[in-house]
Amino acid sequence: MSVLLDDLKWRGLIYQETDAEGLAETLEKEKISLYCGVDPTADSMHIGHLLPFLTLRRFQNHGHRPIVLVGGATGLIGDPSGKKEERKLQTLEQVDQNVQGLKKQLEQIFEFEGENSAVLTNNFDWVGSMDLITFLRDYGKNIGVNYMLAKDIVASRLDTGISFTEFTYTILQAIDFYKLYTNLDCKMQIGGSDQWGNITTGLEMIRKMAGEGAKAYGMTIPLVTKADGTKFGKTESGAIWLDPVKTSPYEFYQFWINAADADVVKYLKYFTFLERSEIEALEVSVQEEPHLRKAQRTLAEEMTRLIHGEEALKQAIRITQALFSGDIAELSANEIEQGLKDVPSYVHEEGEETGLVELLVAAKISPSKRQAREDIQNGAVSINGERVTDTQHVMSDSDKLDGRFTVIRRGKKKYYLIQYK
Template identity: 75%
Template sequence: MELLEDLKWRGIIYQQTDEDGLAELLNNEKISLYCGADPTADSLHIGHLVPFLTLRRFQDHGHRPIVLVGGATGLIGDPSGKSEERNLQTLEVVEKNVQGIQKQLEQVFQSEGDNAAIMVNNYDWTSKLDIITFLRDFGKHIGINYMLAKDTISSRLETGISFTEFTYTILQAMDFLHLYENYNCKMQIGGSDQWGNITTGLELIRKMAPEGSKAYGMTIPLVTKSDGTKFGKTAGGAVWLDPEKTSPYEFYQFWINTADADVVKYLKYFTFLSRNEIEALEESLQTEAHLRKAQKALAEEMTRLIHGEEALQQAIKISEALFSGNVKELSAAEIKQGFKDVPSFEASADEDWLLVDLLVTAKISSSKRQAREDITNGAISINGEKVTDANYVLSGADQIENQFTIIRRGKKKYFLIKY
């Protein structure tokens, strides 16, 4: 399937500046194209992914991706989608964020071959400009009325926008021009909120590049959920790519819990599965939805892409252990992931506990009487094994790697004893 046809089938194309011209260009040559992200945090979250995954689709068809992390524009702040000014970050914080995001995005792209991904930071060229050069060589080409017509700016006129954020679109336009002149970059991809910035870049190329120069822009639709809630958010907050912020297990669980109404769309947006594979999963959703094959495929593809095969297998192992209750097979590292949000109680590793006393002290049972009933009724499990002896004493033998003991009350209520 041709690239643009595949993108249309996946529902990935939202806006294009010249559909026919781009189709002709892609049919005749391999191009360089870019997508950028500002380092407003030290990690991206899954809401940032689709434009970069789209860039990867171009790479898979032989084109060269340029991945820009905006060390300069990150110091300013993109007004897109914001109702008020961003808090400015220090250069040191932004540099740290740049390194974190670049490392994450390196996972997504092929780093070898004729079309290996190029990583760039706009601070490298923007920081060398002085204010006079900026105003004379770039600001002169972008009219105030042109900028006021941009939604990102016009939407802020009532609440207020600083000159700093007002000039952001010019800085991003300078990026496109720089990449066009130095990397023969002929296209920019971005989220739907980036349309104004992309078209400003095309305007700057039209006015400053040699006559006849041609570049293109494409935006990706906002990812939405069928129930109207915000995509990429959980009760714990955003789903980050950084495994320290969102563990591979939590990442896997986010995708596997995708609603039936959303899963096919997400398979198209986020995975590199073929049309035939996705259509087979869609059919499975209609005929054997209880097997959740589509959700499992989505969770496996995404966790493997972002965290690697080993982390994926670990996430699957944790998921299966929690479902079956066979948690004694888990390592301490796996317990940290899988039981991150369960109630916990800290105890001394050298102290033996009468189980009844521990259940009350750790607030697992409401009283000693209730604790004894829970034990004798078979409601209490230690590391996946039922304990029915009310005189049972918890000892070092019940500790997993001298760090944890997992207590379950009933079928689903887990508690973690930390040593």
């Protein structure tokens, strides 16, 4: 077995293979081109998209050529996989805008220069100009209706209903595989476990159009699960996006650093490019010194550096340390906004002078004026990282950060954001 396949198996990244023996033999003999695709249903990927692409990157690290496909055409149709109802159709302008967003993120993951540089493709280039007769005669003729009905992605929708549009999606993806096989000598497709039906349809298309001797392979990656049964990649505030505007680097870092002990080693294997020996050492740390959370810190650092870069990682660590210690005076207004995005907030209308006691009650930081005074006198209240013990303190412009907000901390970890209008 090749070193690469051995590593993928150790990491638990191989869920299904169409021809495990044939693939192993091929990888022993030659470097191949292989692809993974994503439809531009949004202008950003989320971490649920990451695993197939990071697996594709592992192939690049071993000298193979990755082909990254953005589905400008299939994104106009909609993949029925995993859906109980039809997707809402997007305009061509929306899809084009989304394609540009995804390209930037994919360029962060892959090397697009060098001997086995990644190739970025868009299936709109060959599907967009295709006429109906060509689609039906050249491609539709090769895939039987019974064959398509047997696919889980179609069968699961027969009771609730599926349009002819989404029914044909698997043929469009099969055309992608055939076109890449023909034009770029692409011999393999990687996808999530929900893409098995689409991948095998692509192999059927290649067999029908290129002949029985055509060699091509398919591999799927397992669905990422959490030990507690909750959905991976979701938080109370929603999905974890790769776009730093939708999910800040600090939030991204926090997602990974908060991984449970039961999940963190699996995530290190799945998502990072750390060597086996490094991950095994961190696994020992989880078992023997879990309070140090070395594995979680390493996971958060590796993932934030990969997706957002070194400077964003440093900023995320700086925000994390400042909020933990309560010393936020050194943070910029932007960094504080990132770090306190999800804390309770209160909008204060500027006008008359406001005492700190009154503000604590109005913002529901303290339940009463009496409790507010006690909190202040006991040193439990800080303004922008500075402890305040004067119950007569009146809020002023000097208490505002960037003229926009004030950070109040009550106790060790309870932060509140006062915004002004």
